[in-house]
Every structure is written in C-alpha cells, then in structure tokens.
Amino acid sequence: MDWQATQAPERQPRLVAQITRMIQNERLSHALLLTGDQGTGKLAVAHFIIQLTLCENAQNVPCETCRPCRLVTSGNHLNVHTIEPDGQFIKRAQIDQLIHELSKTARESSRKFYIVHDAHRMNASSANALLKFLEEPTSEVTAILLTNQPHALLPTIRSRCQQMTLQPVPPEQLKMQLMEQNVSESMASTVSKLASSLEDALAMVEEEEFGLARKGVLKLMEALERGTAHALVQAHEHVIPLLKDKEKAERVLDLLLFAYRDIVANKANPGSSSTFPDKSALWEQIAMRSTFEQLTYQLEHIMKARRRLHQNANRTLLMEQLVIELREVNSVV
Ligand SMILES: [Zn+2]
CATH class of the missing domain: 3.40.50.300 (P-loop containing nucleotide triphosphate hydrolases)
Known part of the structure; x- marks a missing residue:
C-alpha cells in the first residue's frame, strides 16, 4: 500500500x-x-x-x-x-x-x-x-x-x-486511492474531504452510520428546496436520529457545510470538484438562484450551530433552528 x-x-x-x-x-x-x-x-x-x-x-x-x-x-x-x-x-x-x-x-x-x-x-x-x-x-x-x-x-x-x-494525503489523491479500492466516486469524493488517511477513509466508508448521515444530509438539502415544513419533517426523519452524540452530530454538520461549500464553489466556478458529485445538478440549481450573500448567510449559520453543539445545546432544537435559518434566507436577504 x-x-x-x-x-x-x-x-x-x-x-x-x-x-x-x-x-x-x-x-x-x-x-x-x-x-x-x-x-x-x-x-x-x-x-x-x-x-x-x-x-x-x-x-x-x-x-x-x-x-x-x-x-x-x-x-x-x-x-x-x-x-x-x-x-x-x-x-x-x-x-x-x-x-x-x-x-x-x-x-x-x-x-x-x-x-x-x-x-x-x-x-x-x-x-x-x-x-x-x-x-x-x-x-x-x-x-x-x-x-x-x-x-x-x-x-x-x-x-x-x-x-x-509527513503531510496528510491531499483529498484528490485520497479520492483516487479510494476508487482504486472500489469505492464509488460519489462516496470517495465525500470521504476524501473528511479523512486524512486511507485507513480512516476506508473505516468511514464501511461505517453504516456514515452512509446514513450522508444520505440524510442530502435528503435534507432536497427538502429545503421544497419548503420549511418539508425540511423539518425530513430533519426529524433522517437527520435528528443520527445526532446521538456530539461527534456524530459534528460530522452531520460538517457534511451540511460541505454541501453549501460545493454550492458556493459551483457558483464561482461551474463544474468545480465536488464533495457530492451525485448532487451536482441540484447544486447547480441552488447556485443559480442564490446570491453569494445568501450562501454566506447559510454557511455562517451552520458554523454557528457547530459552535453551539460544543456548548452542549440541545441537539434536536439546534437542528430545527438551523433548518429554519437555512430557509429564512429566502426572505431576509
Ligand atoms: Zn544509487
């Protein structure tokens, strides 16, 4: 190896x-x-x-x-x-x-x-x-x-x-190594952003909860397009059950953060490398109708939620509030 x-x-x-x-x-x-x-x-x-x-x-x-x-x-x-x-x-x-x-x-x-x-x-x-x-x-x-x-x-x-x-393996290189191990391109793209070594990355790929977190965050992103009520239902069904401990909750927020970073990158440079290549059509759609100000507002609120997580905020309330904040951008900015 x-x-x-x-x-x-x-x-x-x-x-x-x-x-x-x-x-x-x-x-x-x-x-x-x-x-x-x-x-x-x-x-x-x-x-x-x-x-x-x-x-x-x-x-x-x-x-x-x-x-x-x-x-x-x-x-x-x-x-x-x-x-x-x-x-x-x-x-x-x-x-x-x-x-x-x-x-x-x-x-x-x-x-x-x-x-x-x-x-x-x-x-x-x-x-x-x-x-x-x-x-x-x-x-x-x-x-x-x-x-x-x-x-x-x-x-x-x-x-x-x-x-x-020695410096950690750069994400692009890690992604290639994962694909050589038969990990799908979409999963390899996500995991390579979160792990610093092949060993950690492969452990993440094999962890069932990581797969669920990835899927849950993407479902939430789709639901956010449809409205606040939809998004809250999806959050309760697919995301909140995964916030069992602080570490898992942090990972969910990181995945959400990467989703918005993808959208910002897509807006600045269409076709740029993505953490979720399987969602590039949706990212393009969100990037088209969002301003940089709106996306910045959303990124800031995810960062704020991440800080509150470390202050031991109630995780269910924290996620509900974040969903509302991610949606309200459509009316406030
Ligand atoms: Zn020699």
Whole structure:
C-alpha cells in the first residue's frame, strides 16, 4: 500500500527538501522520528533518506540503480536493519538482537541504519532498552522511528529524536486511492474531504452510520428546496436520529457545510470538484438562484450551530433552528 521512495520528492516535497539539505550538509540527526498518518509514506521517506546517504551516484536524489540503492529498495542491504511489532508489541528481545547486530563490524559500508516500524508499540522494557541505546549515539548508526501515534511514545524517546512530520494525503489523491479500492466516486469524493488517511477513509466508508448521515444530509438539502415544513419533517426523519452524540452530530454538520461549500464553489466556478458529485445538478440549481450573500448567510449559520453543539445545546432544537435559518434566507436577504 505504501508508495515508493522514488515518489518521495513529489509526495512530501517540503520534508524531502529539508532532509536533502541536511544530508548534503551532513547535519542529519542520528535519531529521526517520522510521524504521519497511515498512507503518508513514512517508510518511503525512510528509504529515501537511506538511499540518498548510501547512493554511489547521488545528486539531489538517489540514483535508484546503483547496488546500494537497489539493496535498500529490496530490503536486502546488510547495513539496514528493520524491526516490526512481533504480535502486539515490539519486544525487548528484538531490541537486544538489533543492538547486537549493530555492534558487529559493518560489511557493506561504515554507515548503518535501523528502521523501527510502529515505534509506539514498544512496551516499557523494549522502549527503555532502545532509549539507552539512543543515549549513546555512535556516528555510524542512524535510527529512523516510524509512527502514526507520536504521543504514545515515551517522551524521553521523542526528545532524543529529531521529529519530522509527513503531510496528510491531499483529498484528490485520497479520492483516487479510494476508487482504486472500489469505492464509488460519489462516496470517495465525500470521504476524501473528511479523512486524512486511507485507513480512516476506508473505516468511514464501511461505517453504516456514515452512509446514513450522508444520505440524510442530502435528503435534507432536497427538502429545503421544497419548503420549511418539508425540511423539518425530513430533519426529524433522517437527520435528528443520527445526532446521538456530539461527534456524530459534528460530522452531520460538517457534511451540511460541505454541501453549501460545493454550492458556493459551483457558483464561482461551474463544474468545480465536488464533495457530492451525485448532487451536482441540484447544486447547480441552488447556485443559480442564490446570491453569494445568501450562501454566506447559510454557511455562517451552520458554523454557528457547530459552535453551539460544543456548548452542549440541545441537539434536536439546534437542528430545527438551523433548518429554519437555512430557509429564512429566502426572505431576509
Ligand atoms: Zn544509487
């Protein structure tokens, strides 16, 4: 699922530029912590770092064709060690074994690396063993820790490492990845706006309540076209039952917010990319008869409802009031 080191400069341009400068100036730290959601390419960036250091023909990027480059890509470089959780945790014995391996004389070149996958899954004993090792850095060994949960790591380990954060997957890219996983274009368009990683996005797609929330919000948008009474009936039937907790209610309001943002985008630039491509005909119709002032008024009221949600307002009343406010725009502006 993870992409290749060759794509690192294009997928994580700022981070890769920073890393390249540090390697060229020989200022790369001996312990790196790469953090970012699943699918952001932590392993690819780790391989990029290692290749750029070991490559025989490196310019600003590794050549990918020399022997060290190829050995890193295939996972066969003798000076690159990898640790992954054994079951639920990374165990003490694995760290001990790693330290033992690293203390042996180098065979390929003097520089050695080790990559720790899911570093937050070290238990107390293995984390302390690694910490001791990190506290006695040698110039030939570089640690690269990967995690999507940096706060679950021992603070003492975090503070020993130079932390680098990978950017979330851009919505357009996430949408393509979802469609490759056979998610429909309409669902992929919506989910890619709300999730920051493929993992989160796929979980959302599979969640029944998310599907219902999406459908409920779209039914409400249609009903709002027909009148206040219709809209209130639809809200009670399809939306209010979904406001069980604050988090779910927030998601419903976010979906509504994206619907109006779609309409604004459609008005400014017909045919622009949409969160709900299956509703583009309706959005076009609303965009045609609405002014930007009216749409702004509606967006502001959704934002206000979102704030009131966090002040623990009654969620049924909050939604009823919002429906009325979304409708009254036709008479007030
Ligand atoms: Zn190379």
